[in-house]
Amino acid sequence: MAVRVDLNISLDGFATTTGQTPDNPMGEDWPRLVGAYAATKTFRERVLHDTSGQGTTGVDDEYAKAYFTELGAEIMGAGMFGLHHFPDDPDWRGWWGDEPPFRVPVFVLTHSTRPSIEMTGGTTFHFLSATPQESLDRALEAAGGKDVRVGGGASVVRDFLKAGLVDQLHVAIAPIILGRGVRLWDDLRGFESDYDVTTETAESGTVHLTFRR
């Protein structure tokens, strides 16, 4: 049972892109930042429900598979569920489709809570106004001995990192310079001292770094 994070970041440490709109929820730089992950067989199957069998099967896909392995619950910020764009729509069900890839309880952090939403395939969204520690306690309870993943966005992840709650941080670094967005590493000087770090390069040029304690 571990608390895990997986994030796509740029070489200059931006873990989110700018220019999000309801029509383009991931923002203008998303294809370049997340392209290698989105090209994997696992992403195409699990997130896009593409059963054609297409997609990459190398190092990037090994990490993509691990995202969902032993997953018992997920925590995400309001932005990842789309509440920033649709704050007043009580029928908004997120932009993860009718059958979200999580297939476990997902705890969405928001100051304005709403009733839980049960989706197809095992995912249920719960809405919590809570500190990182409180939400983690809820998620661990729901995870039934499996892992809890803090999915994002960058500022939510940083809150959990700063609070010392994360056992394993995996960053997939795209060799691009974004120059704007939310910086993952701010206020984390010396973070590595509590962790062992391993590095692996994918065929796509993505650098995978994993901090484990």
Next chain:
Amino acid sequence: MAVRVDLNISLDGFATTTGQTPDNPMGEDWPRLVGAYAATKTFRERVLHDTSGQGTTGVDDEYAKAYFTELGAEIMGAGMFGLHHFPDDPDWRGWWGDEPPFRVPVFVLTHSTRPSIEMTGGTTFHFLSATPQESLDRALEAAGGKDVRVGGGASVVRDFLKAGLVDQLHVAIAPIILGRGVRLWDDLRGFESDYDVTTETAESGTVHLTFRR
């Protein structure tokens, strides 16, 4: 004949450390930022004149050797020569020892120029008040068809990168979070679009990224 840069940076993109003093010219975080390079056989021989044959001989050392291969001239900022700490000492000869590792003409960028200094082993320091392009023209002329290296520090390198003057940028990324210093990547959004990038991981955990155009 190419214009090259090699820099050690942290995972959060800081290419220089803080807390430099005359007694500790590299600053408080230098050992962690540059440790893998300083441990190489090439660094020990070429910079420290250690002839014991000790030092690492793996991937980090391959890059260290390349620093000096085909080098025809070097450009550096005033800080790398120590002029920030000893601005009024006309006898200051840099902190690279009596026999600096460059063995070629070195052009030090400074607003208060001084007479050239010829050192043992082929290095001559020249002091220029010039734009990046002007200093590069001088260095290329002195390099006699070989490469020119822009040695640092980070803000000098960034000026050359922003001016589009660099053909090859190699960064050795240490998996540490510094949280302060000079950020290499600021104002370089989209820099990668003119370059091909390759990635290699060293035994030390250092990630070597090379942008070539």
